[in-house]
Amino acid sequence: SHSIDLAVIPGDGIGQEVVAQGLKVLSAVLPEDVKLETKEYDFGAKRYHATGETLTDADLDALKQHDAILLGAIGDPSVPSGVLERGFLLKLRFAFDHHVNLRPSKLLPGVATPLAGQPEIDFVVVREGTEGPYTGNGGTIRKGTEHEVATEVSVNTAYGVERVVRDAFARAQARPRKKLTLVHKNNVLTFAGHLWTNVFAKVAAEFPEVTTDYLHVDAATIFLVTDPARFDVIVTDNLFGDIITDLAAAVSGGIGVAASGNINPSGEFPSMFEPVHGSAPDIAGQGKADPTATVLSVALLLRHLGYEAGAARIEAAVAADLSERGDAEKAARTTDEIGDALAVRVAS
Ligand code: IPM
Ligand code: MN
Numbered sequence: 001s002h003s004i005d006l007a008v009i010p011g012d013g014i015g016q017e018v019v020a021q022g023l024k025v026l027s028a029v030l031p032e033d034v035k036l037e038t039k040e041y042d043f044g045a046k047r048y049h050a051t052g053e054t055l056t057d058a059d060l061d062a063l064k065q066h067d068a069i070l071l072g073a074i075g076d077p078s079v080p081s082g083v084l085e086r087g088f089l090l091k092l093r094f095a096f097d098h099h100v101n102l103r104p105s106k107l108l109p110g111v112a113t114p115l116a117g118q119p120e121i122d123f124v125v126v127r128e129g130t131e132g133p134y135t136g137n138g139g140t141i142r143k144g145t146e147h148e149v150a151t152e153v154s155v156n157t158a159y160g161v162e163r164v165v166r167d168a169f170a171r172a173q174a175r176p177r178k179k180l181t182l183v184h185k186n187n188v189l190t191f192a193g194h195l196w197t198n199v200f201a202k203v204a205a206e207f208p209e210v211t212t213d214y215l216h217v218d219a220a221t222i223f224l225v226t227d228p229a230r231f232d233v234i235v236t237d238n239l240f241g242d243i244i245t246d247l248a249a250a251v252s253g254g255i256g257v258a259a260s261g262n263i264n265p266s267g268e269f270p271s272m273f274e275p276v277h278g279s280a281p282d283i284a285g286q287g288k289a290d291p292t293a294t295v296l297s298v299a300l301l302l303r304h305l306g307y308e309a310g311a312a313r314i315e316a317a318v319a320a321d322l323s324e325r326g327d328a329e330k331a332a333r334t335t336d337e338i339g340d341a342l343a344v345r346v347a348s
Contacts, residue, residue, distance in 0.1 A: 003035040004305060007066040007270065011044040013279030014289035014335075015072025021291035021339025022070060022298045025317075028343040029302070029310045039066070043088055045076035054087030060095050068301050069272035072294065073279035086136065093129050096269035098262035099160065100167050101129035101241060102300065103276065105228075105248040105258070110323035113251055115225065121252045123231035126168040127241025129262055131160045132192075134238045156192040156237070161199045167265055168235035169207040179232035181213040183220045183240055196237065221247055228252075249276055256290030257318075259297040261304060273301040287334040292318055295342055310346075317345035 006026075010019040023038065030036055041063070048054055063069060069092075074084050093101075107113055107121035131154075138152035165182075172180040182200045186193025197214070204212050215223065217240045223230055224247050236244065249258035258276035275293030283289060296318060303311035321341055322330070333341075 002033065003037060004030070005037045005065070005067045006039070007063050007069040008038050008040045009043050009069060009071045009074075010040065011072040011074040011279060012046075012076045013073055013281045013284035014277075015044070015074070015279050017072075017284070017287065017289050017335045018275060018291040018294040019070060019072040021335060021342070022294040024339045024343045025295045025314060025346055026298050026302075029313055029346040030307075031310075034307070044074050045079050045084065048079055048084065048087075054084060055091050055095075060092075063092070064096075064269060066270050068270050068305060070294075070298065070301060071272055071274035073275065073277065075279045076281055090134060090136075092272065093262050094135075096262075096272070097130060097264050098269075098272060099128060099130045099164055100261075100263040100265055101127035101238075102261040102263055103127060103241070103245040103248065103258070104300075105245075105252040107228075107252040108257075108319045108322050110325075111253040111257070112327070113253065115228070115251050119227075120229040123228070123248070124171065124233050125241055125245050125248060126164060126171060126233060126235045127245060128160065128164045128236070128238045130238075131155050131157060132238030132240075154189070154192055154237070154239070156195050158195065158199060161196055162203065165196075165200050165203050165235055166206075168233055169203055169210055172210045172233040173207055175232055177211075177232040178209050179211045179213065180207075181215055181220075181231060181234045183215050183217050183234050183236040183244065185217050185240070186214075187216060192237070200235075217244065220244060224248060224251060245276060253322075255293065257292045257296060257322075259293050259300055261297070261300040263304060271301075271304055273297040273304075287336060289335045291335050291339050292322075292342075295339070313346050314342070317342050320345060 010016040074088050104124040105121055133152050133154040135155045137155050140150045142148050168180055172178055184193050184196045186197050228251060249255045255277040260274055260276050262272040264271050275297055277293055299311040299314035
């Protein structure tokens, strides 16, 4: 028999509500011989106000013991911008070397998109997760004066680029269309851009079956709207990936259904799964949040831990649930009702 030892971080705002539904569906989908153990952690705004802590070394040691982490959302208007982002979320991604930030986009039947027609959208963005402009490598001089200068240096290492590019090639190789697009801005960012382009070409030689393609990030935003069907797997840097995955979510059902995995492929540290959306304090506590993104993140979690059947079951349940309900019914359902409906489907 197997077991899953899960760290659960509901966090702030709607995080609490959506994580409860994610766990409900997870319990329902697991076969009886798989034992699920969960331990809840109280990270987020409340803990920050009470103790001044965001994520301590002791916290990291505790989290390290688990098989995986399920996160709701962290962030609250009462905490200055950047404190929880850097002090919690990015700290955790960096400490656990989550260099593969996996963000699939699939437009499911019956799901509204702002795009004309009903284009085929089924691609996955592999966003680098530990480098680029996110490393905090910068500074300010003459702060607050008219002559202030601020730098925010993008850090790109051959090691870091190669491992994420190789991961993306392997993912493309495993998909039917076997296509990988590198997205960067190598016409302007000639240092980092050339590193990415050269590493991409080198690794491509190991994957002769994968068709490759390159787009500047600005052009990629055009095609994500005008021809999203052209994409299969995209690999890109941390900041470009942040931006294009919000766009990708917007065209493929919205952030209510956008899931993500912060993955440490070697398994040296636990990977973390979270909806792409934030804590949405404006609708928190009202049962209005869509837990689908969290439920789909649970599917990514199961797939990562080797429970492919359970992951596929959850994805099929979400697809069926969304295609069988009219728009009015979708809008009227509470967070809990959506979780219940999905739990019933995965169990049956
Ligand atoms: C995301 C978020 C984070 C990011 C923020 C909250 C630090 O936007 O997960 O996409 O920029 O990575
Ligand atoms: Mn983002």
